[in-house]
Amino acid sequence: MFEGISTQLLFGQVLLGLINGSFYAMLSMGLAIIFGLMNVVNFTHGAQYMLGAFVAWMLLTYLGIGYWPALIIAPIVVAIFGMAMERLLLRPLQNLDHLYGLLATYAMALIVEGLVRYQYGSTGLPYENPIPGGVNLGFMFLPYYRLWVVVFSVVTCIATWVLIEHTKLGAYLRAANEKPEIVETFGINVPKMITLTYGFGVGLAALSGVLAAPIYQVSPSMGSSLMIVVFAVVVIGGMGSIIGAAITGYMLGIVEGLTKVFYPEAASVVIFLFMIISLYARPDGLFASKESL
Amino acid sequence: MNSPAAGITKTPAAANSSALLTVNDLRASYAESKVLHGMDFDVREGELLTLIGRNGAGKTTTLRSIMGIVRKRTGSIRFAGQELIGKRTFQIARLGIGYCPEERAIFSSLSVRENLFLPPVLREGGLSEEALYAAFPNLQQRASSQGTKLSGGEQQMLAIGRILRTGSRLLLLDEPSEGLAPVVVKEIGELIQRLKSQGFTIILVEQNLRFARQVADRHVVVEHGKVADILTNDELTADLGRVKSYLGV
Numbered sequence: 001m002f003e004g005i006s007t008q009l010l011f012g013q014v015l016l017g018l019i020n021g022s023f024y025a026m027l028s029m030g031l032a033i034i035f036g037l038m039n040v041v042n043f044t045h046g047a048q049y050m051l052g053a054f055v056a057w058m059l060l061t062y063l064g065i066g067y068w069p070a071l072i073i074a075p076i077v078v079a080i081f082g083m084a085m086e087r088l089l090l091r092p093l094q095n096l097d098h099l100y101g102l103l104a105t106y107a108m109a110l111i112v113e114g115l116v117r118y119q120y121g122s123t124g125l126p127y128e129n130p131i132p133g134g135v136n137l138g139f140m141f142l143p144y145y146r147l148w149v150v151v152f153s154v155v156t157c158i159a160t161w162v163l164i165e166h167t168k169l170g171a172y173l174r175a176a177n178e179k180p181e182i183v184e185t186f187g188i189n190v191p192k193m194i195t196l197t198y199g200f201g202v203g204l205a206a207l208s209g210v211l212a213a214p215i216y217q218v219s220p221s222m223g224s225s226l227m228i229v230v231f232a233v234v235v236i237g238g239m240g241s242i243i244g245a246a247i248t249g250y251m252l253g254i255v256e257g258l259t260k261v262f263y264p265e266a267a268s269v270v271i272f273l274f275m276i277i278s279l280y281a282r283p284d285g286l287f288a289s290k291e292s293l
Numbered sequence: 294m295n296s297p298a299a300g301i302t303k304t305p306a307a308a309n310s311s312a313l314l315t316v317n318d319l320r321a322s323y324a325e326s327k328v329l330h331g332m333d334f335d336v337r338e339g340e341l342l343t344l345i346g347r348n349g350a351g352k353t354t355t356l357r358s359i360m361g362i363v364r365k366r367t368g369s370i371r372f373a374g375q376e377l378i379g380k381r382t383f384q385i386a387r388l389g390i391g392y393c394p395e396e397r398a399i400f401s402s403l404s405v406r407e408n409l410f411l412p413p414v415l416r417e418g419g420l421s422e423e424a425l426y427a428a429f430p431n432l433q434q435r436a437s438s439q440g441t442k443l444s445g446g447e448q449q450m451l452a453i454g455r456i457l458r459t460g461s462r463l464l465l466l467d468e469p470s471e472g473l474a475p476v477v478v479k480e481i482g483e484l485i486q487r488l489k490s491q492g493f494t495i496i497l498v499e500q501n502l503r504f505a506r507q508v509a510d511r512h513v514v515v516e517h518g519k520v521a522d523i524l525t526n527d528e529l530t531a532d533l534g535r536v537k538s539y540l541g542v
Contacts, residue, residue, distance in 0.1 A: 171411055174402040182398040185360055186412035186459070187386035 005261060011140040013257040019146055019215065021253020022153035023208050023226065028233040028245035029160055030204035035239050037177050037197050039098055040090060043106035044082075045230070046223030047113050048202045051078045052209025053218045054116060057127055067130035067214070074210045075203040082202030086195050109224070117220040124217020149211050156207070157246040164242055173197060232275045238285020248286060313338045313463060313494050314359070318368035320518075321351075321358040328354040330518040331368070336463070341485070341495045343505045346515035347540060352498040353395060355515065356465045359496075360392045361385045372463065387415050391456030395467040395498070399440040399448045406436040409455050416460035428484070429454050446477035453484065464488065467498045482507050502540065506530060514539045 027049060034042045055074035059065040065073065085108060093100045134143035164170035176183045176190050184190045209223070216222055229252075237248035252271050259270040266273075278286060312335040319332040329351050336342045344352040357363045359370055361382040370377040377385050386392070391412075400408055409425065409432060426433040429450050435443060443451060449469055456464060469485070470478045478501070485508050489495060499505040505512060512529050514522040514536060521539055529536055 168410075171403055171407045175400045175411055178400050178402060179398050181362055181382070182394065183411075184382040185362065185386050185392040185394075186456075187383050187415045188413070189381075189383045 007139045010261055013261045014254060015140065015142065015146060015150075015257075016260075017254040017257020018150050018250065019253070020256060021250040022150050023212060023249075024230055024233045024253050025157050025246040025249030026153050026204055026208040026211075027226065027230045028237065028249050029157055029242055030201035030208075031230065031234050032237070032239065032242050032245040033160075033164065033173075033204075034198055034201040035234070036242065037173055038090070038094070038101075038194055040101040040105065040198075041098070042198075042201065043102060043227075044085070044108045044112065045105075045202075045205050046227035047109040048078055048082060048205040048223070049209040049212070049226065050116065050220060050223035051081070051112065052206025053127070053213040053216075053222060054120070054209075055206070056210040056213050057125055057218045060127070067128075067210075071207070071210050075206040078206035078209075079199040079203035083195050083199040086198040090198070091191070113220050113224060120220065122220055124219035124222075127213040127218050129214040145214055149215065152211065153208075156204070160204070161243050161246065229271055232271050236275050236278045236286060238287045241285060241287040244285060244287020311338060312336065313340075313373060314496075315371045316355075316359070316369070317371075319355070319358060319366060319370060320368055321354055321363045321366040323354075323363065323365070328363075328518050329358065329366070332515070332518070332520055334513045334520055334523060336494055336496055339489070339492055339494055340510045341489045341497065341508055343497045343499050343509045343512045344515050345499055345502065345505055345512055345536070345540065346521075348500075350515040351518040352515050353467055354518075356392065356467055356496065356498060359385070359465060360390065386459075386461075389416055389461045390463045390465065391459055391461030392465045393452045393456060393467060393469065395471065397448050397452040399443070399451055401439060401441040403440050404436065405432055405438050405440055405443065405451060408440040408451055409436075410458070412455050412459045414459055418462070419460035420457045422458075425454055425458060428457075428487075446473050446480070449473065449477075449481060450484070453481075457488070462492075463494045463496070465496050465498075468500060469497070470499065470501050470504045478504060500540075502533075502536065512536070 027045060031042055031045055034040055034045075052074050055077050056067065056070035059070045059073060060067070089104055089108065090101055093104055129145050131144040131148055134141055134146075136142075164173060172183065172188060172193060176188075176193060180190045212222065230249075233249050233252055234245055236252070237244035237246075252274065255274065256267060256270055260267040315335040316332050319329055320327065321329040332351070332355055334342070344355060346352055354363060358366045359372075359377065361377065361380055361384075366378060368378065372385075372388055372390065375388060377388075400411070403411065410422075420428070431447055432451055432454060435447070440451065441448070453464075453466065453469065466485070469481050473481065482504055485495065485497065489508070497505070497509065506526060506529060509526050511526065512524050513520055514524070516539060522535070524532075524536065
């Protein structure tokens, strides 16, 4: 089976898988953080990712602000939008069935996407590659920007994981996830913490959007097409498991890439096949701890 | 600080010690059901007060109302000169009140050390890390275990220990002796005595009359969401029958 497959193709697809996996990982990590603390399945995540890319595009087009500043500014702008959304839309729903939060965030995704489409149309807008060029590794050509995306995403995921699992701040988040009422009796403003955490998760989505802008076209539907896969990733990794979400993201990106090499026809379904199998074998998710559920 | 004890207490207030917490006509309800129907009592600086009474009398609800966990509450709760009604739980905690709930509320996703150091230091006067570990050597030994892997007694120690660092001067302890072996109950009793001698003011919810008698200055008998009686420890000892009739034992 390996005969006739060029190393060029193989490594090319593995790299592509790793790129996709980078986005899966960052997006599903944000989703897992939000779900872990708020029990909200954030269906606006894809739209927030798209907004990140659009804000970067707007900064460049209208204000001449380039990629590097946008990498910081766009996530902050979108996070502020997210925090307003948490206060005005999600907070009033927090004591109701989780379904309400899911529907509200889905509605918000449709509204945001619709508005952007209304204003900018559905064809993609190009965003210039800030680090053009690449290096020939002999067995494949490695564009610098793609290398940057993979490295940046891995660093972001590890930093986020360390923040949540190994810092005091993360201990507050984990504790508030278990018993918010008790954490509040320690003098901690839990509602504010929830708002900031939602903002952080949303900012992570927007950061992925900025990263994606030079690779994919900036378009209103760029988030929704990606999110279906990302939700599968979160389900496979285990809802609320932050590191599980990230690892599963990279893993499935690579699985998807390899499938493109060996059996291209299955590439678009392999993740969902994986989801079905893993749901049978480990319904709580590959990385779910017993306590988090 | 100088607000006079409201005069509803049935035992005369000690002249030399002012009330740290004064509860007046406190009414509280969960959803549709009223639990407290006008509680009146006060706690003086450095005092150890118990709330005793049958299950469902409203003892836990009283503590939860002071903490603001029960939001639907009216009347007045004054702590160190500040009104607590209308304040949020985290704001109340920051004034210097520590709460140890009945269910202990140890976090399973946190290690023993993380549990112990989770509550931030809110004001001066709390126990140092060394003092805390000196008081709870077991917790130091098991610092990296998962919080909920501890024994019941150790979890209780952890639940009390974690609010001692914060600088809270008033501790609300909800049935710390519940479900523990007699030898552990004795240890908890000694701990509470020590805390009192260190100057903490304590409100203790307790069903175990023997335990309550060993540590308390005064006892507030709670019945049907109201204060039925307030006795000093001596009065209680002299007339156990009076209280036992309230408790139905």
